Amino acid sequence: MNARLEVTKTYKMYVNGAFPRSESGRSLPVESVDGKHIGHICHASRKDLRDAVGAARGAVNGWKARAAYNRGQILYRMAEMLEGKGEEFAQAIKQSTGDDLRSARKEVIASVDRLISFAGWADKFAQVLGCNNSVAGPYYNFTVPEGTGVCVVVAPDEPCLLGMISLMAPALCGGCTVICVGSEAHPIPTSILGEVCQTSDVPKGVINLLTGQRAELLTWIAEHRGIDAIHAANLEHDEARQLRLGAQENVKRVRVRTIDDDAWFETEECESPWWIEPFVEMKTIWHPSSA
Amino acid sequence: MADGEQATGNMTGLSGSSASDVSTGRETSAEKPRKGRPRFELRFGDAWDYAPAPERAPCEIADTYGHFINGKFTKPTETFSTINPANEEKLAKIAQGSTRDVNKAVKAAREALPKWSRLSGKERGKYLFRIARRIQERARELAILETKDGGKPIKESRDVDIPLVAQHFFYNAGWADKLKYAFAGAEPGPVGVCGQIIPWNFPLLMAAWKIAPALACGNTVVLKPAETTPLTALRLAEIFEEIELPPGVVNIVTGAGETGAALANHKDLDKLAFTGSTEIGKVLAGIAAQRGIPITLELGGKSPNIIFDDASVDQAVEGIISGIYFNQGHVCCAGSRLFVQEGVVEEVIEKLKIRLASLRVGDPLDKNTDVGAINSKMQLEKIKDYLKIGTKEGAELHKVNGKPLPSKGYYCSPSFFTGVQQSHRIAQEEIFGPVLAIQTFRTPEEAISRANNTPYGLAAGIWTDKGSKIFEIATRLEAGVVWCNTYNKFDAASPFGGFKESGFGREGGMQGLRPYVSL
Numbered sequence: 001m002n003a004r005l006e007v008t009k010t011y012k013m014y015v016n017g018a019f020p021r022s023e024s025g026r027s028l029p030v031e032s033v034d035g036k037h038i039g040h041i042c043h044a045s046r047k048d049l050r051d052a053v054g055a056a057r058g059a060v061n062g063w064k065a066r067a068a069y070n071r072g073q074i075l076y077r078m079a080e081m082l083e084g085k086g087e088e089f090a091q092a093i094k095q096s097t098g099d100d101l102r103s104a105r106k107e108v109i110a111s112v113d114r115l116i117s118f119a120g121w122a123d124k125f126a127q128v129l130g131c132n133n134s135v136a137g138p139y140y141n142f143t144v145p146e147g148t149g150v151c152v153v154v155a156p157d158e159p160c161l162l163g164m165i166s167l168m169a170p171a172l173c174g175g176c177t178v179i180c181v182g183s184e185a186h187p188i189p190t191s192i193l194g195e196v197c198q199t200s201d202v203p204k205g206v207i208n209l210l211t212g213q214r215a216e217l218l219t220w221i222a223e224h225r226g227i228d229a230i231h232a233a234n235l236e237h238d239e240a241r242q243l244r245l246g247a248q249e250n251v252k253r254v255r256v257r258t259i260d261d262d263a264w265f266e267t268e269e270c271e272s273p274w275w276i277e278p279f280v281e282m283k284t285i286w287h288p289s290s291a
Numbered sequence: 292m293a294d295g296e297q298a299t300g301n302m303t304g305l306s307g308s309s310a311s312d313v314s315t316g317r318e319t320s321a322e323k324p325r326k327g328r329p330r331f332e333l334r335f336g337d338a339w340d341y342a343p344a345p346e347r348a349p350c351e352i353a354d355t356y357g358h359f360i361n362g363k364f365t366k367p368t369e370t371f372s373t374i375n376p377a378n379e380e381k382l383a384k385i386a387q388g389s390t391r392d393v394n395k396a397v398k399a400a401r402e403a404l405p406k407w408s409r410l411s412g413k414e415r416g417k418y419l420f421r422i423a424r425r426i427q428e429r430a431r432e433l434a435i436l437e438t439k440d441g442g443k444p445i446k447e448s449r450d451v452d453i454p455l456v457a458q459h460f461f462y463n464a465g466w467a468d469k470l471k472y473a474f475a476g477a478e479p480g481p482v483g484v485c486g487q488i489i490p491w492n493f494p495l496l497m498a499a500w501k502i503a504p505a506l507a508c509g510n511t512v513v514l515k516p517a518e519t520t521p522l523t524a525l526r527l528a529e530i531f532e533e534i535e536l537p538p539g540v541v542n543i544v545t546g547a548g549e550t551g552a553a554l555a556n557h558k559d560l561d562k563l564a565f566t567g568s569t570e571i572g573k574v575l576a577g578i579a580a581q582r583g584i585p586i587t588l589e590l591g592g593k594s595p596n597i598i599f600d601d602a603s604v605d606q607a608v609e610g611i612i613s614g615i616y617f618n619q620g621h622v623c624c625a626g627s628r629l630f631v632q633e634g635v636v637e638e639v640i641e642k643l644k645i646r647l648a649s650l651r652v653g654d655p656l657d658k659n660t661d662v663g664a665i666n667s668k669m670q671l672e673k674i675k676d677y678l679k680i681g682t683k684e685g686a687e688l689h690k691v692n693g694k695p696l697p698s699k700g701y702y703c704s705p706s707f708f709t710g711v712q713q714s715h716r717i718a719q720e721e722i723f724g725p726v727l728a729i730q731t732f733r734t735p736e737e738a739i740s741r742a743n744n745t746p747y748g749l750a751a752g753i754w755t756d757k758g759s760k761i762f763e764i765a766t767r768l769e770a771g772v773v774w775c776n777t778y779n780k781f782d783a784a785s786p787f788g789g790f791k792e793s794g795f796g797r798e799g800g801m802q803g804l805r806p807y808v809s810l
Contacts, residue, residue: 274477
């Protein structure tokens with residue numbers, strides 16, 4: 001018998017530069033659109049979120065301190081790796097969503113291009129969002145944006161890859177470290193994305209990817225004091241309210257977008273520096289000017 | 292300049308457009324100590340006493356003030372009194388805003404919105420230019436009114452507050468027809484009807500910070516001034532009438548906390564903006580979250596002022612003074628935590644004692660007064676509590692300013708604590724008074740980590756003569772405004788606002804427009 005048994009992949013999360021399962025030992029079955037069992041993904045717990053926050057917090061200063069040029073190259077490297085694994089992503093999207101391969105590939109390509117766009121923004125957005133201020137006195141005064149800190153991305157169910165990349169890239173570009181809760185309906189691309197990060201010189205802790213149930217994690221995300229910002233899209237009204245209510249505790253910066261399927265592919269909309277702006281803090285520096 | 296005439300009348304260096312740092316001709320006899328004198332000596336006009344020099348220009352105050360709604364002053368029904376904290380005398384009766392008043396004001400703002408937002412930017416700007424000019428023309432009157440109602444020294448209201456108010460309107464006026472250049476690639480439109488709630492520490496300046504950018508971007512406004520300081524906002528409303536600002540574009544409803552709550556909870560607001568305590572800010576953030584509307588918050592602070600051993604100590608001491616004793620310490624960005632590198636601690640504290648002793652505390656209307664009246668009895672009690680708490684926690688209180696305080700009114704001698712631990716409440720909580728907590732450090736790393744060890748992130752000060760150190764420290768401090776070799780400088784073109792729990796959104800500068808546009 002020549003038939004070879006396929007070696008299937010164990011889907012894991014990506015936290016602090018490693019591929020752990022959920023500390024809770026929980027998993028969730030994933031089915032294809034026609035009801036076929038695809039595999040299991042990790043069912044992230046509150047403790048997994050805490051671990052991810054710890055990793056992201058530990059990585060913030062290093063990521064912010066890197067040259068913007070370097071951050072840009074790392075995002076570009078992610079695009080290169082994503083392109084290389086494009087077919088694996090396209091198949092995963094197709095299998096889970098039931099999209100045809102052509103549209104799944106289209107989503108992968110758009111995701112690669114989105115990363116390229118923000119790779120390019122990394123050393124330029126400060127020139128667009130920041131400025132020198134002409135104050136009425138003998139002072140040199142300027143305003144520079146810097147990353148807010150630890151940002152949680154709550155990805156939409158669809159498009160599962162493009163949505164996640166579109167929400168993560170501006171925060172990373174701006175100097176934030178990211179914890180992404182991937183698409184609940186189609187979690188496998190989230191799991192594969194860890195392999196892209198791991199081969200792209202992304203410093204450990206800068207990107208952390210969790211899979212599981214969004215509603216369960218939202219409560220903990222909203223209240224966690226180690227999280228500085230939240231970038232989410234297409235949440236239910238109650239989910240958005242819950243996030244904002246919890247966020248008041250430590251004055252988190254929360255941006256919840258409503259974006260329909262086609263709009264994710266619009267570069268004018270989704271690749272604007274105003275997508276970076278909610279995840280940077282403006283710092284204004286004064287110094288007397290005199291001889 | 293003779294020794295005895297040094298440094299009078301410019302304790303902050305904040306003289307509106309002519310702001311300049313303290314760098315001129317201060318003589319120190321540190322190298323040649325004279326007999327019977329301390330080792331470090333700075334002399335600040337202690338050769339003779341100053342005669343009283345009160346500002347006497349007339350400034351009319353009506354008996355009673357109503358709200359300003361839809362371009363008209365309402366006839367008040369229920370009122371409360373606003374008093375002069377310098378002598379506890381009643382100044383006027385002020386309308387207590389009810390839910391009905393708030394409803395009327397929001398309705399007026401809503402009705403004014405379509406026309407105002409469709410007006411060309413150039414025309415909107417022209418109204419704001421007019422306001423700026425009228426403020427300049429009536430500057431003296433506004434300064435006196437501000438000082439009477441709030442207790443701040445006339446020197447500050449005249450040279451800092453009111454010039455900045457005019458500048459904020461003038462600066463934002465010029466943006467009104469240029470918004471598309473401020474938001475690269477986007478199409479900025481107005482947000483809508485804005486509810487704005489402001490504090491008592493810079494009453495008219497806070498009104499200008501809120502109203503000017505909102506109007507420039509095509510929004511309409513309902514503003515609630517602080518309970519203890521409503522008079523200058525109402526005078527501003529008179530100016531709006533004079534310059535023929537269309538009715539309803541700005542509405543002012545006076546009152547206490549309940550009025551603010553009624554405004555914040557109004558269902559027809561498109562945006563909330565608040566400056567004040569972090570505690571109230573979080574409550575308002577909750578209201579905005581329930582309603583799903585945007586909010587900007589400019590909240591409290593416990594800002595670090597860091598002096599390195601290579602700083603120019605004389606200038607740094609001036610920076611400490613303007614950092615914490617400016618406006619009686621009623622400043623959200625006050626440099627209330629002083630970190631001094633160990634090598635210069637002794638020198639800094641000795642010089643600080645001499646400088647602090649020279650501050651003139653008393654009648655805010657006196658042109659020589661450095662530290663005026665505490666804004667309210669409640670605030671005075673709060674500050675006194677912290678003085679007790681600090682002592683009880685084991686820190687050492689230095690009350691080196693022995694100037695006698697007026698018998699009537701709310702006054703607090705400026706002071707500082709040494710021996711302060713990070714765990715002390717006086718090192719963690721915002722006191723909002725002329726009280727400084729001094730700590731020491733050895734290395735830049737230690738300074739940075741301790742400066743950042745707070746939920747706040749509004750401002751910070753750095754004192755060193757080394758440029759590369761300034762950039763490294765400024766980059767790593769978690770603060771929205773970093774003053775290097777200076778402190779407490781403000782300008783309409785310079786964005787102001789905090790990191791972390793000091794809030795979000797900026798006021799002033801190009802970035803100050805962002806909260807008032809939708810992209």
